[in-house]
Amino acid sequence: MQLDAKIPDGPIAEKWDRHRREMKLVNPANKRKFKVIIVGTGLAGASAAASMAELGYDVEAFTFHDSPRRAHSIAAQGGINAAKNYPNDGDSIWRLFYDTVKGGDFRAREANVHRLAQVSNNIIDQCVAQGVPFAREYGGLLANRSFGGAQVSRTFYARGQTGQQLLLGAYQALSRQIHLGKVTMRTREEMLDVVVSDGRARGIVTRNLVTGEVVSRAADAVVLATGGYSNVFFLSTNAKACNVTATYRAYKRGAGFANPCFTQIHPTGIPPSGDHVSKTTLMSESLRNDGRVWTPTKAGDTRPANQIPEADRDYYLERRYPSFGNLVPRDVASRAAKERCDAGHGVGPGGRGVFLDFRDAIQRVGRDAVAARYGNLFDMYHHITDSNPYETPMVIYPAPHYTMGGLWVDYNLMSSIPGLHVIGEANFSDHGSNRLGASALMQGLADGYFVLPYTIGDFLARAGNSGVAADAACFTEVEAEVNARTATLLAVNGKRSPDSFHAELGRLMWDKCGMSRTREGLEEALRRIPEIRAAFWSDVSIPGSGADLNQTLEKAGRVADFLEFAELMCRDALDREESCGGHFREEYKTEEGEALRRDDDFCFGSVWEYQGDDAPPALNKEHFTFEHVPLSTRSYK
Amino acid sequence: MRFKLHVWRQSGPNAKGAMEAHDVDGITPEMSFLEMIDLLNEKLLADGKEPIAFEHDCREGICGACSMVIDGVPHSPERAVTTCQVHMRSFQDGDDIHVEPFRAKAFPVLKDLVVDRDAFDRIIQAGGYVSVNTGGTPDANEIQIPKVAAESAMDAAACIGCGACVAACPNASAMLFTAAKIAHLGQLPQGQVERGARARAMVEQMDAEGFGNCTNHYECMDACPKEIHVEWIARMNRDYLKASLTAKD
Numbered sequence: 001m002q003l004d005a006k007i008p009d010g011p012i013a014e015k016w017d018r019h020r021r022e023m024k025l026v027n028p029a030n031k032r033k034f035k036v037i038i039v040g041t042g043l044a045g046a047s048a049a050a051s052m053a054e055l056g057y058d059v060e061a062f063t064f065h066d067s068p069r070r071a072h073s074i075a076a077q078g079g080i081n082a083a084k085n086y087p088n089d090g091d092s093i094w095r096l097f098y099d100t101v102k103g104g105d106f107r108a109r110e111a112n113v114h115r116l117a118q119v120s121n122n123i124i125d126q127c128v129a130q131g132v133p134f135a136r137e138y139g140g141l142l143a144n145r146s147f148g149g150a151q152v153s154r155t156f157y158a159r160g161q162t163g164q165q166l167l168l169g170a171y172q173a174l175s176r177q178i179h180l181g182k183v184t185m186r187t188r189e190e191m192l193d194v195v196v197s198d199g200r201a202r203g204i205v206t207r208n209l210v211t212g213e214v215v216s217r218a219a220d221a222v223v224l225a226t227g228g229y230s231n232v233f234f235l236s237t238n239a240k241a242c243n244v245t246a247t248y249r250a251y252k253r254g255a256g257f258a259n260p261c262f263t264q265i266h267p268t269g270i271p272p273s274g275d276h277v278s279k280t281t282l283m284s285e286s287l288r289n290d291g292r293v294w295t296p297t298k299a300g301d302t303r304p305a306n307q308i309p310e311a312d313r314d315y316y317l318e319r320r321y322p323s324f325g326n327l328v329p330r331d332v333a334s335r336a337a338k339e340r341c342d343a344g345h346g347v348g349p350g351g352r353g354v355f356l357d358f359r360d361a362i363q364r365v366g367r368d369a370v371a372a373r374y375g376n377l378f379d380m381y382h383h384i385t386d387s388n389p390y391e392t393p394m395v396i397y398p399a400p401h402y403t404m405g406g407l408w409v410d411y412n413l414m415s416s417i418p419g420l421h422v423i424g425e426a427n428f429s430d431h432g433s434n435r436l437g438a439s440a441l442m443q444g445l446a447d448g449y450f451v452l453p454y455t456i457g458d459f460l461a462r463a464g465n466s467g468v469a470a471d472a473a474c475f476t477e478v479e480a481e482v483n484a485r486t487a488t489l490l491a492v493n494g495k496r497s498p499d500s501f502h503a504e505l506g507r508l509m510w511d512k513c514g515m516s517r518t519r520e521g522l523e524e525a526l527r528r529i530p531e532i533r534a535a536f537w538s539d540v541s542i543p544g545s546g547a548d549l550n551q552t553l554e555k556a557g558r559v560a561d562f563l564e565f566a567e568l569m570c571r572d573a574l575d576r577e578e579s580c581g582g583h584f585r586e587e588y589k590t591e592e593g594e595a596l597r598r599d600d601d602f603c604f605g606s607v608w609e610y611q612g613d614d615a616p617p618a619l620n621k622e623h624f625t626f627e628h629v630p631l632s633t634r635s636y637k
Numbered sequence: 638m639r640f641k642l643h644v645w646r647q648s649g650p651n652a653k654g655a656m657e658a659h660d661v662d663g664i665t666p667e668m669s670f671l672e673m674i675d676l677l678n679e680k681l682l683a684d685g686k687e688p689i690a691f692e693h694d695c696r697e698g699i700c701g702a703c704s705m706v707i708d709g710v711p712h713s714p715e716r717a718v719t720t721c722q723v724h725m726r727s728f729q730d731g732d733d734i735h736v737e738p739f740r741a742k743a744f745p746v747l748k749d750l751v752v753d754r755d756a757f758d759r760i761i762q763a764g765g766y767v768s769v770n771t772g773g774t775p776d777a778n779e780i781q782i783p784k785v786a787a788e789s790a791m792d793a794a795a796c797i798g799c800g801a802c803v804a805a806c807p808n809a810s811a812m813l814f815t816a817a818k819i820a821h822l823g824q825l826p827q828g829q830v831e832r833g834a835r836a837r838a839m840v841e842q843m844d845a846e847g848f849g850n851c852t853n854h855y856e857c858m859d860a861c862p863k864e865i866h867v868e869w870i871a872r873m874n875r876d877y878l879k880a881s882l883t884a885k886d
């Protein structure tokens with residue numbers, strides 16, 4: 001596999017402008033002759049579809065949801081970053097760039113991250129023009145807050161519903177293009193494969209989830225905006241339908257999959273109260289601005305929180321990281337919680353929890369002020385757990401949340417398959433091995449509004465029309481494979497639900513490829529996954545047919561892909577013999593138990609190349625160089 | 638806890654549906670309503686039967702996918718929650734519980750508890766936006782908006798598009814949904830240019846979809862999980878009337 005990142009020449013701050021000057025343009029009259037398929041209409045996909053239709057391309061967009069407004073992006077709470085420096089506290093494009101590279105623990109491409117910081121400001125302008133109701137100050141200007149431990153206030157927000165409002169903005173822009181006839185919107189239609197022939201993506205094969213019809217869709221370029229794969233762990237903060245099928249299928253057709261083991265475990269999830277729990281609810285990171293995290297000093301202390309005196313409380317984040325305290329980045333906070341629980345200090349169900357305590361904040365600023373800041377989150381917590389956080393501390397535990405890994409893309413956001421582009425959480429992104437808070441929304445919208453609409457034009461201008469219609473042999477072959485797979489699934493006729501296999505896989509992955517990883521554990525997972533997969537293919541039960549709405553069938557197809565993909569994740573984690581960001585190998589840590597990065601040997605992105613079901617994938621490397629943010633060890637002490 | 642569940646089953650859009658009874662056992666008070674259905678579905682699957690089809694995704698009250706009428710009330714008799722936020726501790730052990738899809742002429746049933754809510758998307762497509770293209774917009778802080786106006790716009794913008802308002806209304810009216818979007822954009826300076834045209838286009842689309850009229854029952858507001866206020870409907874009517882009177886066509 002040839003990996004050419006296509007980073008433009010020149011000083012880092014000028015690369016993007018220079019590249020835009022040099023890109024080929026498609027003649028306005030010709031744009032409508034280019035068909036672009038966009039799979040996924042979350043923040044990344046909806047913004048891209050709207051922007052490209054405005055430019056004049058013939059856009060066809062797909063989502064398995066009943067409406068673009070339901071994408072997982074809707075659930076983002078905290079906010080979106082931009083380098084506006086409105087609060088005049090010293091922020092700049094450079095600082096956002098610097099923080100993101102460093103926060104990602106030096107496993108991202110500098111040029112991409114710099115561009116992200118540059119266009120971050122345009123996103124806010126765009127969203128405000130659309131009518132996104134961001135929070136404001138009394139003078140009528142936009143409000144900012146500090147988020148995720150950043151030293152500056154650069155986060156824009158709309159109450160606790162920032163993702164919802166941004167997605168509705170993009171959805172409305174998309175709706176306008178649908179109304180104008182510039183976008184053909186196909187809802188409840190799931191992409192099940194990518195069609196590649198003669199070294200170029202030619203289109204996709206989809207299944208209509210209501211009628212069961214399998215259809216070939218040809219285009220001149222294909223864009224995947226299909227989100228992340230945290231649900232490989234079964235329990236995560238992601239919406240239930242999030243899955244890896246689109247990107248994994250593209251991988252099997254030749255797209256490199258980069259850093260699959262880079263997953264983010266968010267420190268403040270609500271721990272599951274039992275086996276019945278079907279998903280983890282996130283408690284916003286902003287709570288750590290005022291809440292203090294602690295566990296009992298004595299292992300096995302089962303007294304109710306309020307009866308544990310000050311002397312018996314261990315504020316372990318403040319103790320271990322005096323300069324950042326409760327605001328250390330997500331990866332650090334999550335691991336510290338796990339360490340306490342492993343050592344027997346955990347609280348709540350099964351001892352897998354730590355306290356997040358607002359007692360001192362309530363004493364300091366009063367209950368009303370705390371309610372004004374976090375009222376909706378407190379209510380949500382109260383509702384789910386039946387426990388009142390104004391009176392007793394919350395119990396929280398880390399939960400899978402975001403995946404930094406994804407399909408490899410070059411500077412133009414094109415995968416290793418020409419004509420196949422990947423945006424949003426689905427690509428291996430700008431976040432390295434750890435994503436900072438409020439930067440996923442930024443990246444999704446940067447890709448969709450401001451990067452891809454340019455770079456895809458350059459591709460189309462150079463490559464021209466695809467010239468392969470949906471009835472060509474390359475399509476009918478893939479269609480036949482998709483149909484055969486559905487038929488095989490339906491024919492198993494076993495006893496167990498797809499969910500039960502998913503949960504089994506999730507537990508294994510959480511155990512062996514979650515917050516901390518060891519060679520031994522990963523090797524065991526690599527032995528166990530094929531066993532679960534074999535059990536799935538001989539014992540899964542899918543009543544009903546493939547010719548109508550069949551949610552069990554949909555789920556089974558997604559679980560089948562997770563059961564293969566999980567192996568790739570473990571293999572990647574095993575291969576990366578270092579600890580960085582969200583990837584923590586027990587064998588590689590400092591004496592104080594902190595992550596030990598090994599830049600001499602691992603300063604690269606691992607790009608996996610499919611070699612057939614019976615052969616191990618090949619590893620390709622994109623080496624990262626850091627010319628602007630000097631490689632250094634992150635320290636939050 | 639144990640319950641007797643009466644659930645609407647309908648195998649397809651054109652099939653005749655009926656209520657079906659199931660005993661569910663081994664439920665704990667911490668379980669969510671959807672987790673209780675998950676459990677029942679596991680049991681149905683183990684018996685080789687088709688599980689109950691229902692919509693859900695975020696399971697935290699924001700995506701608007703979940704949509705069951707529980708004991709006669711969209712989302713449940715509990716106030717200001719979505720179906721996914723209902724917990725079994727709200728029920729008495731041994732209760733009979735009735736579960737049906739959101740019903741309206743404009744929301745045809747696709748299967749069991751799944752309905753087609755595309756009509757909502759088409760109302761937005763008719764005009765629920767500010768017509769700006771990507772790029773070329775002014776600096777965000779060039780548009781000053783009083784905090785109260787921004788907050789009030791946000792109150793209306795909080796709608797999750799679930800359709801409970803329609804399911805609750807005796808006339809199956811979509812006024813609350815439509816009015817919320819008109820009020821969100823109509824209270825902001827960015828939304829002024831197209832304010833009248835937007836109200837007309839959206840209201841006309843709403844009527845074309847076959848939603849009923851508002852006859853002031855206010856059931857929609859009671860059922861709304863986000864407590865969107867009916868005052869927006871009056872505002873929409875004013876915008877619509879004004880636009881119709883001054884329209885050039």
Ligand SMILES: Cc1cc2nc3c(=O)[nH]c(=O)nc-3n(C[C@H](O)[C@H](O)[C@H](O)COP(=O)(O)OP(=O)(O)OC[C@H]3O[C@@H](n4cnc5c(N)ncnc54)[C@H](O)[C@@H]3O)c2cc1C
Pocket residue numbers: 039040041042043044045062063064065068071072073074075076077078079080162163189190191192225226227228237238239242243245246282401402423424425426437438439440441442444
């Ligand atoms: C609870 C929570 C809170 C968060 N809060 C924040 C925050 O405050 N700030 C921040 O920056 N980030 C936050 N994030 C992360 C952020 O929300 C996501 O990373 C981001 O929204 C992903 O957007 P996306 O467009 O890439 O994908 P998604 O929104 O996941 O959209 C994926 C789309 O692809 C479609 N799709 C997928 N597969 C297929 C297929 N095979 N066929 C057809 N369609 C398909 C789906 O239907 C959907 O339309 C949060 C995440 C969670 C879980």
Ligand code: FES
Pocket residue numbers: 692693694695696697698699700701702703719720721722
């Ligand atoms: S599942 Fe998203 S609102 Fe209920």
